[in-house]
Amino acid sequence: MSHELLMRLLNASLFLSVVALGAAAVYLYRRQREREEEYMSLLLALSSLIELKDPYTEGHCARVRNAIGYFGAELGLSKREINDVIVAATLHDIGKMGVPDEILQKPGRLDDEEFAVVKRHPGWGADSLGSIRRFAKAATLVRHHHEAYDGGGYPDGLVGAAIPAGSRVIAVLDAYDAMTSDRAYRKALPPERAREILIQNSGRQFDPDVVRIFLGYEAGEAERMLDPVCGMPGVKRMFATTDGRTVFFCSEACRGKWRQNPEKYRDKMTLK
Template sequence: MNIEARFELCSDGIDYHEIIECIVSALDAKDPYTAGHSQRVSEMALALSGVLGLPEAEVDKIHVAAHLHDIGKIGVPDAILNKPDRLQEEEWAAIKKHPKTGADILSKSRHLNELKDIVLYHHESYDGKGYPSGLKGKEIPLGARIIAICDSIDAMTSDRGYRKAYSLDYCYEEIKKNLGKMYDPDIGALALLHWSKVTASVKK
């Protein structure tokens, strides 16, 4: 039984889809930038997972994890999260704690615990220069490697306080340039091959 089905059929009768939506909405209210971000990333992750031909259970797991990938930002001070200018070094250090905070939050739920490693490692880089643990290549969970690409696409194509959104063409070239560096080269190549399908949520 896939993860979403397990959420729906828990014996305690709780609707975990609603809980996830509430959690993400709380983050959206705290950080205007994230409003819609988690939804778009989850839709891209769903599309990319489908392109990869992953089993349904794995696709569902990655889809839900993508919804929750930034939940740890709830623990970041508002003054940093909503700062309109570029972050200072100490502020950036605070932001970089959000994957660990998110993983800690998910680990407290028996239903969401299996997502924690995907959330924890979604900012790792394929070349080992990411955070929080400097994992490299296939050491990084598959879901985290997928979300890393989708997260970057949405970040680049969204307006920020210190810059306007980049075009999808610019984003395409950045993903291509960083294959094998920031991104899994095989997953990234498939994302580029199916670019329109993967980025459909960005175009809405």
């Protein structure tokens, strides 16, 4: 075989290998994307089940989830850790499926026995998620989303930094969102009052760093971009313009509410 022929054959096989590798890469990329989409739908389907069970949490999971990126970056969490927090924030109350409706929707205060049942929801949620390998880390965050910074929380009474950072973030976002939403036994608190309560409980129930970030003390970024409808930090891609300026929202639901009646939220608007 001549040297020239050998070189041609080598070139041809090299070319075919590159094409085959390229095709394999495209195939794997597409499969990965399909799997990611399926995975996201699974998350959303599961979170819509929680909302069926407890209508007061409607829209709540989406609002909490939207703020995570902001907090994760401020706390120096990696992209993977932020993803685990998003999964946990989406599914943190899935254990409420095990709490009877008459307790979950009771219009008055819960007695000790009823509260003991409610306190089991983080453990139930973590146990069911933990059986799925991909949700293992998120399951730990779910287990600890009701721990308090001073150790007075449940289910394990962890203190300070022993509580996973993701759980500390979810605790603040969850509490704020619960306070500013209507409940069976009370009306929603105004965002200013809810923020005062966060400050009062900073270092007790809540991680002071997370509260500080939430209130946007340092950068002022969150303060400038607060959603006028719910008072949560707005996200950059969720905005509307009014009088030539931009207003940010945490979710499509809040932007929709604002569009119906922008005047109602005029005082609360932080424009850029």
